[in-house]
Amino acid sequence: MVDDAVRAPLPGAVLFACNFNRVRSPMAEALLKRALGDRIYVDSCGLRRDATxxxxxxxxxxxxxxxxxxxDVAAHNAKTFDDLEDDSFDLVVSLTxxxxxxxxxLTRGRAAEIEYWQIFDPTLADGSREARMAAYREVRDALAVRIAERFGR
Structure with a gap:
């Protein structure tokens, strides 16, 4: 395990972005807020609103x-890049x-990091309700692992 003294400092603000801000990015936002929300600002957004x-x-x-x-993600309000109140993020993690x-x-001309995390879209899963729930659980768990690996806290 890496000693905290040699770990890279935490970013001050992290944005998770996907297509509609209704599945992957709110999951990632909630997981990182739960882990480090008292130490960093975390937000999420999508490219556009879901027509359905x-x-x-x-x-x-x-x-x-x-x-x-x-x-609990009940308070989440789906938003687009255009709806962001502030766009000065230290790290933007795109999920699509x-x-x-x-x-x-968004980050052109700024000192911000951009990362792409290839995460399966669980809305593409077919089958029974339980099969679809399993796909969503896999995404949730994959995001939790990536967050733990990336932020290591």
């Missing part, structure tokens, strides 16, 4: 799998190739 959104801020499967680990392109635009 029935008024829910997060996908109902996201709410269910996050509740399984006592992580499309969001990666927008992250590059």
């Amino acid at each position: 959104d029935a008024g829910e801020s997060v996908d109902p499967f996201v709410a269910a799998v996050m509740a399984e680990i006592s992580c 190739p499309e969001a990666q392109h927008r992250a590059v635009e």
Whole structure:
């Protein structure tokens, strides 16, 4: 294990970005806030609004799998890059190739890091409710591992 004295300092502000800000990015935001939200600012956004959104801020499967680990995402409000109140992030983690392109635009000319985390889109999973829940759990757990590896706290 790496000693805290030789670890890279934590970024002051982290943004997670995906396509609609209803599945992967809110999961990542909630997980990092739970781990380090008292030490860094964490936010998330999407490229655009989901045209099929029935008024829910997060996908109902996201709410269910996050509740399984006592992580409430009910207060999450889906937003786009244009809705961000501040765009000065030290680290932007894009979770889709499309969001990666927008992250590059957002940080152009700034001293910000950009990372792309290839994370499966669980909305593409077919099958029974339980099969779909399993896909969402896999994404939640993959994000938790990536966050632990990246931020190591």
